[in-house]
Amino acid sequence: MATAAEIPILVASDAAERIRALDMQREFETMLEYTQRSIPGLRAIEVTPYFDPDEPAGPRLVITVYKELPDSEDDPARRQWDAWAIRTFSPDVFRWFALDVDYRTDHVR
Numbered sequence: 543m544a545t546a547a548e549i550p551i552l553v554a555s556d557a558a559e560r561i562r563a564l565d566m567q568r569e570f571e572t573m574l575e576y577t578q579r580s581i582p583g584l585r586a587i588e589v590t591p592y593f594d595p596d597e598p599a600g601p602r603l604v605i606t607v608y609k610e611l612p613d614s615e616d617d618p619a620r621r622q623w624d625a626w627a628i629r630t631f632s633p634d635v636f637r638w639f640a641l642d643v644d645y646r647t648d649h650v651r
Contacts, residue, residue: 549585550586552588552589556591557590558589570639573639576623577641580626581609584607587605587608589606590606602638602640603638605642609644617643624641
C-alpha cells in the first residue's frame with residue numbers, strides 16, 4: 543500500500559481558487575489528510591469544482607479518489623467519509639465538499 547507521501551494529489555487551479563474564496567483551506571487540508579489515512583487501496587486524489595446550475599452561490603468541490611477495486615461490491619469508502627465529514631464539520635463547510643470514488647487505473651495525467 544502506498545504511503546500518504548506517495549499518493550499523487552492534483553488540485554485544479556480553479557478548485558484551489560474556490561477553496562481560497564470560501565476561506566476553507568484548513569478544512570480542506572483536514573479532509574485530504576483524513577482521505578489519505580482512511581481509504582484503503584488509494585492510488586491518487588484529484589480535486590475539481592462542480593458547477594451546479596441550481597446552486598447560485600458558486601461551485602462545490604469534488605474530491606475524487608482513485609483506488610483499487612474493493613474486496614466486495616459494497617465499498618463503504620464514500621459512506622464512511624461522508625459520516626466522518628458530517629461529524630467533523632458544520633453544514634456550512636460540508637455543503638461545499640463531496641467525495642467521489644473511481645476505480646479506474648488510468649487516472650495519471
